[in-house]
Each structure stands twice: as C-alpha cells, then as structure tokens.
Amino acid sequence: MKRTISIIIAAALSATSVACLAGCGESTAKDAGEVNVYNWGEYISNGEDGLMDVISEFEKETGITVNYTTYETNEELYNMLKNSNVSYDVVIPSEYMISKMIDEDMLLELDYDNIPNYKYIMDRFKNLACDPEGKYTVCYSWGVTAMVYDKTKVAEKPDSWEALWDKDLSGQILMFNNSRDAMAIAMQLCSVTPANCTKEDVDKAAAKLAEQKPLLKKYVMDQVFTEMENSQAAIAPYYAGDIATMIEANPDLDYVLPKDGSNLFYDAMCIPKCSKNKENAEKFINFMQKPEVAASTCEYLRYGTPNQEAFDSYISDEIKDSELTSPSDDYLDKCYVFTNVPDDVYVYMQEQFVKIQAE
Amino acid sequence: MKSRKPSIPYIIWMVVFTMIPLVMIGITAFKDKQGNFSLQPMMNAFYYTDVFVKSLWIAFISTVICLLLAYPLAYLITRMKKSSQNTMIMLMMIPMWMNFLLRIYAWITILQKNGPVDMAFSFLGIHETYIGNTAAVVLGMVYEYLPFMMLPIYTVMSKIDGSLIEAAQDLGSNNGAVFRKVIFPLSMPGVISGITLVFVPSASTFLVSQYLGGTDDIMIGDIIDKIFWTDQNTGSAISLILMIFIFVFLVIMNFFGDEEAIA
Numbered sequence: 001m002k003r004t005i006s007i008i009i010a011a012a013l014s015a016t017s018v019a020c021l022a023g024c025g026e027s028t029a030k031d032a033g034e035v036n037v038y039n040w041g042e043y044i045s046n047g048e049d050g051l052m053d054v055i056s057e058f059e060k061e062t063g064i065t066v067n068y069t070t071y072e073t074n075e076e077l078y079n080m081l082k083n084s085n086v087s088y089d090v091v092i093p094s095e096y097m098i099s100k101m102i103d104e105d106m107l108l109e110l111d112y113d114n115i116p117n118y119k120y121i122m123d124r125f126k127n128l129a130c131d132p133e134g135k136y137t138v139c140y141s142w143g144v145t146a147m148v149y150d151k152t153k154v155a156e157k158p159d160s161w162e163a164l165w166d167k168d169l170s171g172q173i174l175m176f177n178n179s180r181d182a183m184a185i186a187m188q189l190c191s192v193t194p195a196n197c198t199k200e201d202v203d204k205a206a207a208k209l210a211e212q213k214p215l216l217k218k219y220v221m222d223q224v225f226t227e228m229e230n231s232q233a234a235i236a237p238y239y240a241g242d243i244a245t246m247i248e249a250n251p252d253l254d255y256v257l258p259k260d261g262s263n264l265f266y267d268a269m270c271i272p273k274c275s276k277n278k279e280n281a282e283k284f285i286n287f288m289q290k291p292e293v294a295a296s297t298c299e300y301l302r303y304g305t306p307n308q309e310a311f312d313s314y315i316s317d318e319i320k321d322s323e324l325t326s327p328s329d330d331y332l333d334k335c336y337v338f339t340n341v342p343d344d345v346y347v348y349m350q351e352q353f354v355k356i357q358a359e
Numbered sequence: 360m361k362s363r364k365p366s367i368p369y370i371i372w373m374v375v376f377t378m379i380p381l382v383m384i385g386i387t388a389f390k391d392k393q394g395n396f397s398l399q400p401m402m403n404a405f406y407y408t409d410v411f412v413k414s415l416w417i418a419f420i421s422t423v424i425c426l427l428l429a430y431p432l433a434y435l436i437t438r439m440k441k442s443s444q445n446t447m448i449m450l451m452m453i454p455m456w457m458n459f460l461l462r463i464y465a466w467i468t469i470l471q472k473n474g475p476v477d478m479a480f481s482f483l484g485i486h487e488t489y490i491g492n493t494a495a496v497v498l499g500m501v502y503e504y505l506p507f508m509m510l511p512i513y514t515v516m517s518k519i520d521g522s523l524i525e526a527a528q529d530l531g532s533n534n535g536a537v538f539r540k541v542i543f544p545l546s547m548p549g550v551i552s553g554i555t556l557v558f559v560p561s562a563s564t565f566l567v568s569q570y571l572g573g574t575d576d577i578m579i580g581d582i583i584d585k586i587f588w589t590d591q592n593t594g595s596a597i598s599l600i601l602m603i604f605i606f607v608f609l610v611i612m613n614f615f616g617d618e619e620a621i622a
Contacts, residue, residue, distance in 0.1 A: 075588045171488075216574050217491060223570070232472055350589040351403075357577050357585075358410045 032063035035280040038077065038088040040267070041070040045293075045300035052296040058287050064280050081106060087274045089281035092140050092267045095339045096180070096346075099130035101270070107136045108271045114282040117289035117307075125306035128268060129195075129337045138285050139306035141297060142266035144327055144335055145181060146240040147256045148224075148247070153234035161185050161258050163235055165208075170215045174227055174236035177219035179353035180346075181263065182209060184338055185237060188260050194338050199348050206352040213356060228253060239265075240324040241302035255324055261334035266306070298325070381602075387595035400596035407582050407597060414579040415604070417493065418562035421500035422508075425557050426550065428501070429508035433549075434542070437516045448513065451506050459503065463570045466499055470571070491573035499567040504560065508553040515549030516542065551612055559605055 037055075047053030055066050071077045074097040080086060081101075093101065101107050112118050118126075118138060125139040149158060153172060164173055164185065176182040184194040186205035197205075217233050225242070227233045229249045238246075240255070247253045269288065271281045287293060294307035295314030302325050305311055311320065319325050341349070391397035436447045454462060469475055470490040477489060489495060519542060527537045561567075565580030572578075579601060587594035 073588070213574055218574060226467070230471065347589045350585070351593075354582055354585045355406065357574070358407050358582060 032065070033277055033280050034065040034067055035090065035277050035284050036067045036069075036088045036275075037090045037284065038069050038071060038080070039090075039092050041072055043070070043092070043267075043301065044068075045296040049300070051300050052293065054288070054293055054296065057293070058284065061287070062280075062283055064283065066284070081272050081274065087276050088272055089275040089277045090269055090284050091272055092269050094265060094267050095128065095130040095337055096341060098128075098137060098268060098270060099339050100343065101272075102131060102136060106273055108273055108275060108278060109135045110138070110271060110285070111282060114279070115286045115289070117286050117291075120289055120291060120294070120307045120309040122306050122308045122311075124332070125266065128266065130339045131268070136270050137268035138289060139266050139268045140288065141301055141303040142264065142306060143239050143241045143303040143325075144257070144265070144332075145185070145237055145263045146243055146324065147235060147237050147258060148228055148243040148253055149235040149256065150228070150231055150233070150250075150252050151254050152231070152252050157254070158235065158256055159259050161189055161237070161260055163256075164237060165189075165212050165215065166235075167215065169234045171217055172234035173212075173216050174218055174220050174224055174233045175209075175212065175216050176237055177221050179350045180338060181237070182219075182353060183349050184263050186212075188262075193336060194263070195336050196340060197345060199345055202345065202349045202352055206356060209353070210356050210359065213359070219357065225249075239303070240327070241304075244302045244322060244324045257323060257327060257331055261331075261336065264332060264335035264337050266337075384595045384598055384602075387592055388599045389596075390592055392590075392592065397592075400590075400592040401600075403590075403593040404596040404600055407579065410577060410582055411579050411597075411600070413576075414562055417496060417500065417568070417576075417578065418558050421497050421504065421561045422554055422558045424497065424501050425505050425508040426554065429505055429512055429553065430546075430550070433509050433512040433516055433546075436513055437519075444517070448510075451509055455506055460566065460570075462503065463499060463567060466495075466502065467570060470495055490571060491576075493572065493576055495571040496568045496576050499571045500561045500564075503567065504557040507556040507560075511552040511556065512546060512549035516546045519545050547615075551615060555609060555612055558608065562605065563601060 045051045045054045047056075055068055058064070059066055071080065074094050077091060077093055078097060078100070081088070081091070082104075098107075115138060121139060125142065127134040128137055128139065131137045147158065147161070147163065149163070154163075154169065158166075163169075164175065166173070176185070183197075183202065183205045186208040187194045187197060187201060190201070190204045190208055192201040192204060194201075218227070220227060220236070224236050224238050225246060228236055228246050231250065231252060240257075243253075243255045247255065269285045271278055271285075275281055288297070289307055291307055291309040291314050294305050294310035298305035298307075298310065298315055299319060302319070304326055305315065311326070323331075388400055389396055389398070391399055436444055439447065467490065471477070472488070472490075474489075477487075480487060523541055523545075524537055527541050532540060563580050565578045565584060568576045568578045569581060579597065583594050583597050583601075586597065
C-alpha cells in the first residue's frame with residue numbers, strides 16, 4: 001500500500017514539475033513573443049555559402065520566434081492579405097504593390113524611432129516613389145532589369161532593348177513571362193514612359209509585343225536560368241542580380257545595361273494592418289538593416305542594398321564593383337520606377353498580355 | 360435503416376472542400392469587379408476559344424496515343440506469368456515515384472539543343488529542333504499519363520475469368536475471335552476509366568506545355584492562372600466552362616461504359 005502511495009506521489013510530483021517546466025518555457029516564449037514574416041521565396045540569407053543565417057541570428061539576439069513563410073508573386077501576397085483571415089507582421093512587396101496597398105489602406109505607419117538603423121538607408125531609397133512621405137516602408141533590396149546574351153550566338157554586343165526584336169536571332173530570344181516587365185520594355189521602345197502609363201500606351205506596347213512573338217523561343221521567368229546557362233537561347237531580359245548568377249554558371253554569357261535606361265525596382269519591408277506584433281515587426285525590420293545583416297542579404301541575393309554603411313564597409317569589392325548588383329548613379333538616373341499605375345490600367349495590361357499569348 | 364453516421368465526415372469534407380468552392384466559382388463567374396451580376400466575364404472567356412480548342416485537342420491526341428500504347432502493353436502483361444507481371448507493373452510505376460516536374464526536366468535535357476536526341480540525329484546529318492513545339496508537349500503528356508491509362512486496363516483485364524476464354528475456344532473461336540468477342544468487351548470498363556484519368560488532367564494542366572512547348576502551345580490552364588492574377592471573374596468563367604466541358608465528357612463516357620458492361 002505504502003509503495004502504491006509513494007508511486008502516486010512521485011508521479012504527481014514529476015507531472016507538476018513537467019507542467020511547471022512547460023509553463024516556464026511558454027512564459028519565456030511569450031515574453032519575447034513572435035513575429036510572422038511573409039517574404040519572397042529564396043529571398044533571405046539562410047546560412048549557405050558562409051553567409052549569415054539571418055533568421056536564427058535574429059532569434060538568438062532577441063528571443064523572438066520567427067514564423068517564416070514565403071510567396072511567389074506580389075499578387076499572391078495581395079490576395080492573401082485581402083481575402084483571408086491571416087495575420088502577418090512583416091511583408092516585403094514590390095514598389096507597385098506597395099502603392100496599391102497604401103491606396104487601399106492595408107499598411108500600418110511605421111514608428112521610425114523603433115528602427116534606428118533607418119539612418120543607414122541611402123537617400124535615393126528613402127521616401128520611395130510608392131511611399132513619397134516615407135511613412136510605411138523600409139527598403140529591403142533593389143535592382144534593375146538588364147539583358148543577358150550568349151557571346152557565341154550574338155556577334156556584336158547589343159546596346160538597346162531593340163536587340164530583343166532582332167530578326168537575325170529569331171527563335172533564340174526569350175522574353176519576360178510577366179506583363180509588367182514585358183510591357184515596360186515595349187513601352188520604352190515606343191517612347192512611352194512606363195510610369196503613369198495609360199490604356200492607349202498599353203495598346204501601343206501590346207502591338208510591339210505582338211510583333212515580337214513570332215521571333216521568340218519562349219516566354220519565361222525562372223526557366224531563363226536553365227535556358228541561358230545551358231546555351232539554349234541567345235538573349236534574354238532579366239533582373240540584373242540574377243544575371244550575375246547566370247554569368248557565374250556559364251562564362252559564355254555577358255550582360256548589357258541597355259542605353260535606353262531600364263526599370264528600377266525595389267522591394268520594401270512593410271507592416272500590414274492585420275499585424276498583431278507591431279513592436280516585434282519593427283525589431284525585425286531594424287535587424288534586417290543592421291549593416292552586417294544587410295550586407296549578407298545583398299551578397300546572397302546579388303541585388304543592390306539600400307544600406308550605405310553595408311555598402312561602404314561590409315560588402316566584398318567584387319560585388320561592389322559589379323555593375324549588375326550596383327549600377328552607377330549615372331545609370332540609375334536614367335532608370336524609371338514603375339509604380340502608381342492605376343488599378344484599371346494594370347488589369348488592362350495583364351489582360352492584353354494574356355491575349356498576346358493566346359493569339 | 361442502416362446508420363449513416365460513418366459517412367458524415369466524408370459528407371462534411373465534400374461540402375466544405377468540393378461543393379462550396381464550386382458554388383463560389385459559379386457565382387464569381389457571373390459577377391463584375393464590383394460584385395454586381397454581369398455576363399461580361401463569360402463574354403471575356405470566349406476570347407480564348409482558340410486556346411480552349413487547342414487544349415482539348417492536345418488532350419485528345421495524348422489520350423488516343425496513350426490508349427494505343429497502353430492497351431497492347433496491358434494485354435501482353437496479362438499473358439505473362441504472375442511474377443513477371445508484378446515486375447512489369449513495378450517498372451511502370453517506378454518513374455511515378457519521382458516528382459512530376461523532375462520528369463519534365465528530364466525531358467527538357469533529352470530534347471534540348473545538343474542533348475542526346477539532337478546529338479544522335481546530327482550524327483546522321485539531320486538538324487532539327489525537338490523542343491518548343493506541340494509534338495514535344497504531346498510527348499510529355501503521354502509520358503506523364505501513360506501509367507494512368509495502363510493500370511486500370513491491366514487491372515480489369517487480369518480479372519477476366521479464364522474459363523470464359525476457354526469456353527470461347529471450346530465453341531470454336533480462334534485467338535482473334537476470343538480477343539474480339541470476349542477480352543475486348545470485358546476490358547471496356549478499364550479503357551473508360553483510363554481515358555477519363557488521362558483526358559481530364561491533360562486538358563487542364565499547363566506545366567507540360569510551359570516547359571516543353573513554345574510560344575504557340577499555351578494551354579487553357581495557363582490562361583486561367585494568369586488571368587486570376589488580376590481578374591478573378593474572367594478566370595472563374597473560363598474555369599467554369601472547362602468544368603462543364605469535362606462534365607459533359609464524363610457523362611458521355613459513363614453512358615458508353617454502361618452499355619458496354621451490359622453487352
């Protein structure tokens with residue numbers, strides 16, 4: 001009998017101690033709380049190639065648990081925030097999506113006092129065109145669109161987007177499978193400024209793209225990597241940072257920053273209205289702009305960093321000197337930011353692009 | 360009356376994940392952006408008739424080729440001894456353990472410029488492009504969906520009672536007549552489900568055409584995907600039309616199936 005009792009007591013004791021431990025664990029987790037980050041796929045340095053594992057570093061430093069999920073398109077992010085009952089604390093949309101979200105009152109104003117590292121941000125990337133008063137955003141990374149071509153297939157170094165319409169390269173040209181980027185290039189060649197374009201401008205660009213379609217090998221997005229790296233196509237437009245990756249894989253490739261200028265795009269960190277952990281979100285944003293963290297983001301992505309201190313003191317010279325990752329200020333002055341396109345024009349643009357493909 | 364309780368979870372599942380989404384697509388297809396009733400999405404959908412027809416055509420061709428390849432194969436396998444049958448079925452199944460996309464990537468490598476096919480034919484002095492056309496898309500579809508045609512036919516055929524065949528032979532049928540009068544009619548249910556399993560997914564998929572096709576091989580699934588980015592109403596309308604087509608197709612198939620089963 002005694003034995004039974006002692007067993008029961010022992011069991012009860014161990015049960016309470018387990019409960020206490022579990023409880024204690026919970027309470028510490030609760031102290032620091034959590035932050036729900038919704039980012040592009042493969043868009044944060046994850047510890048590969050000797051770079052920093054940013055998320056676990058942040059967790060270690062602050063004790064905040066990061067719930068990290070990813071999306072593939074701005075539209076997916078938008079639909080998620082708009083139509084489903086989710087809560088994210090930090091999202092990283094592109095410039096045009098940010099202006100749309102601001103218009104639709106989907107973002108919270110940031111308290112920049114909680115983001116001291118904002119002081120490192122270059123002036124060019126403060127008060128972005130999509131957020132002119134600088135109330136909602138902290139720039140994450142930026143880049144331009146450029147062209148990649150195969151030296152063994154293209155005789156002379158091209159200098160303009162016009163090369164994508166070159167009849168001599170018929171059947172070997174790739175084009176963006178994405179209405180915004182494809183239309184923007186076509187608009188430039190029609191001497192239309194893509195920012196603030198109208199439906200008539202879209203029609204002009206659509207006609208230009210329809211003219212290009214018979215010359216194309218394919219409309220591609222991610223497939224451009226295998227196509228160019230395996231010498232299957234001659235020329236393609238793509239995001240400059242990714243072109244650097246392709247050239248590394250295939251020495252026959254080279255790049256062009258078209259003299260017509262190009263599209264300057266950027267993604268910025270914002271806090272959506274559905275956020276329940278605003279303070280932690282600001283801590284996360286601040287952490288991402290620590291110079292050494294921003295530098296590893298830049299080296300991982302091969303996209304430009306908006307962080308002056310990271311650029312000056314932390315980024316390797318090789319990347320600093322690369323025109324693809326860090327184009328000169330002179331070139332950036334020639335670029336336009338594709339933002340503030342009214343919703344109905346954007347819908348029209350997408351529709352026209354699908355129609356070109358369906359022809 | 361027997362208790363229906365065990366089926367309740369399934370009914371809930373069906374309602375939540377099948378019926379409600381279907382109804383929502385049906386409703387969205389008849390609304391404009393502001394949420395008012397409108398026929399505009401349906402009108403928009405008709406712009407894509409050509410792509411629609413081409414998708415159904417590609418699916419049809421793929422299904423026919425699958426059937427022509429799978430039927431004799433299934434028949435030959437049922438003629439083997441039991442242990443070889445299992446090995447053969449296993450061999451058919453192994454590629455399906457791999458990811459769908461990976462298998463398409465393999466085909467890209469095979470068909471691309473300077474790939475094995477190109478190399479072999481260049482050796483003979485033939486220079487052609489083997490990827491980026493409709494034939495490559497059909498090839499990819501046939502490769503992806505062949506097991507879905509083969510397995511149901513094999514299953515049905517291997518269940519045919521051997522004594523029926525013996526009876527036919529006793530009554531003076533030669534091998535050809537046995538096949539025509541006994542095996543073929545009895546294997547029809549397998550053929551019907553095979554056709555359904557191949558035609559329906561190949562009409563709506565877009566991965567194969569995106570990776571193996573050229574600029575002219577866009578399929579209706581791709582259009583739906585892109586249109587949904589900005590215009591969910593037209594996207595729903597096209598989906599709805601596609602569903603109606605597939606539904607009609609299934610009804611016709613069932614009709615055939617029943618008749619053959621009776622005969």
